Amino acid sequence: xxxxxxxxxxxxxxxxxGGVKSNRLIAEAMVRRGHEVNLVYCERPDQTPPIWRxxxxxxHKKKERESQGKQGHHLESSxxxxxxxxxRPLLASDVPDADFTVATWWxxxxxxxxxxxxxxAKGHFVRHHEVYGGDPEEVEAVxxxxxxxxxxxxxxxxLMADSYGDSSAALVPNGVDWxxxxxxxxxxxxxxxxxFLYGVANWKGAELAFNAVRKMQEKIxxxxxxxxxxxxxxxxxxxxxxxxxEYFYKPSQKEIPEIYxxxxxxxMPSTLEGFGMPGLEAAACGCPVVSTLCGGPEDYVVPxxxxxxxxxxxxxxxxxxxxxxxxxxPQAWLEMxxxxxxxxxxxxWDKSAEKLERAMLEAIA
Numbered sequence: 393x394x395x396x397x398x399x400x401x402x403x404x405x406x407x408x409x410g411g412v413k414s415n416r417l418i419a420e421a422m423v424r425r426g427h428e429v430n431l432v433y434c435e436r437p438d439q440t441p442p443i444w445r446x447x448x449x450x451x452h453k454k455k456e457r458e459s460q461g462k463q464g465h466h467l468e469s470s471x472x473x474x475x476x477x478x479x480r481p482l483l484a485s486d487v488p489d490a491d492f493t494v495a496t497w498w499x500x501x502x503x504x505x506x507x508x509x510x511x512x513a514k515g516h517f518v519r520h521h522e523v524y525g526g527d528p529e530e531v532e533a534v535x536x537x538x539x540x541x542x543x544x545x546x547x548x549x550x551l552m553a554d555s556y557g558d559s560s561a562a563l564v565p566n567g568v569d570w571x572x573x574x575x576x577x578x579x580x581x582x583x584x585x586x587x588f589l590y591g592v593a594n595w596k597g598a599e600l601a602f603n604a605v606r607k608m609q610e611k612i613x614x615x616x617x618x619x620x621x622x623x624x625x626x627x628x629x630x631x632x633x634x635x636x637x638e639y640f641y642k643p644s645q646k647e648i649p650e651i652y653x654x655x656x657x658x659x660m661p662s663t664l665e666g667f668g669m670p671g672l673e674a675a676a677c678g679c680p681v682v683s684t685l686c687g688g689p690e691d692y693v694v695p696x697x698x699x700x701x702x703x704x705x706x707x708x709x710x711x712x713x714x715x716x717x718x719x720x721x722p723q724a725w726l727e728m729x730x731x732x733x734x735x736x737x738x739x740x741w742d743k744s745a746e747k748l749e750r751a752m753l754e755a756i757a
Contacts, residue, residue: 396426397752398490400511402482402500403433406467409622411519414544414566414669415496418517419472421567421745432487433467435476487511492752494542498522498534505537513756515540518548518561520666524595532556540755542748544667545688562751565691566667567741573649573676575733580656580725583614584718587655587679589670590621590639597661597684600707602632604659607711609634612718618654620647652677656725657717660693662686663704675699676736678729682714692739698732 401419406412419429467474477486481503487493490512495501501516516534518541523531535541535552541561543549553559586608588601601619609615613635620640625633640651652658658674660683667688671681675692681699683689684706693699700716702709717728 395753396428397422397492397749398428398430398488398512399752400430400432400487400490400493401472401517402487402493402495402504403431403467404480404497404500406433406435411496411666412467414519414667415517416467416470416472417567417569417741418564418744418748420470421741422748423471424742425745425749427749429472430475430488430490431467431470431472432475432477432482434480434482435478484508484511491756495539498526498531501534501537501539502530513540513752515542515752515755517564518543518552521548521551521664524593524664540751542751545691547687547690548666562747564744564748564751565739566669566672567739567744568672568676568736569741570676572645573652573673573736575676575678575730575736576653577726578653578678578729580722581616581654583616584612585616585618585655586657586659586714586718587618587620587651587674588659588661590619590623590625592621592623592626595663595665597663597686597705598626598629599632600661600684600705600710601659602629602634603707604661604710604714605634606632607707608715608718609636611715615718616654618651620651648673649677652679655679657682657699657714659710659714660684660686660689661710665689667691672736672739675732678733680717680725680728680732682710682717684710692735694731694735698728698735 401415419431423429484507489510492512493504493514495516516539535556541552542564543561544566549561549563552561590598605617617634617637620643622642652674658679658681660668660671663686665686665688671683671689672692675681681693683693683701684704685701693701695701700713702713
């Protein structure tokens, strides 16, 4: 470290999304490099609907019961300085003076656009093409703002250059939390098993995953299926749920690597993915990955080495390549498992923090 920086990370709402977790982990890696880091976020109490709104009230109470004792969001604890604020949007007066202030979402970049120079140089950590999360014209205007951009995947760096005229975006990849995920040599399960993350956003590809798994069970009826997520499974999927299916709702951070290790193949069925942390985490646990060509996973899935890439929305291809992994002879599967762990080792939060520090110092200069 050539200079100690004071850095603010600015969050909108917080939850159990990969984006919130990834921002926390890169911020904590900056703390390890000796920087002072503040995570400033909106935290509004979860208000109970009035009792006369019967359906909303009962739904809220059911969610409360099912979430009891489970993690609420990824900023409940951190080695960085946590600064919850009870209103929205965040104001300049809510944020300490700093050398650099980082937006974590397009809307937070709008909030801080006119903040005074005392809040430091401005940056935007771009973790997805965020046009799905607001008025596309407003989001695109944010990407054209003259502030430093940090992107987590190669496709986002290309997007910023080709679509928004900014070829200076710094590539700062996501990493693996090695305190949580690590490779333990293991054999294929006696009964084949596959897994995926369940997400409610359409682009997360839950329907594709269910379709692919059902096709796989036509060939391997005993196939076990594991999934986890931060939402209850939508009733519209009730008729699509596969046999031998186990769902982990809001699992603890300790449980997640064990879920990966239960599987012989991990699916990434998204239509568009900023990075796809579950795929990399599964790989770090020695799990081969079959992903759609959806962006982020293309940085860590090497076809034929640690998994395969298939076309978006192609359930037949996803099933075919997953079956190729599941029915591989034990030695071939073990080699692919080792390759998954080896490739995951290239993604490290401390290495990424070094890149981020360099990019910030260059921007300040």
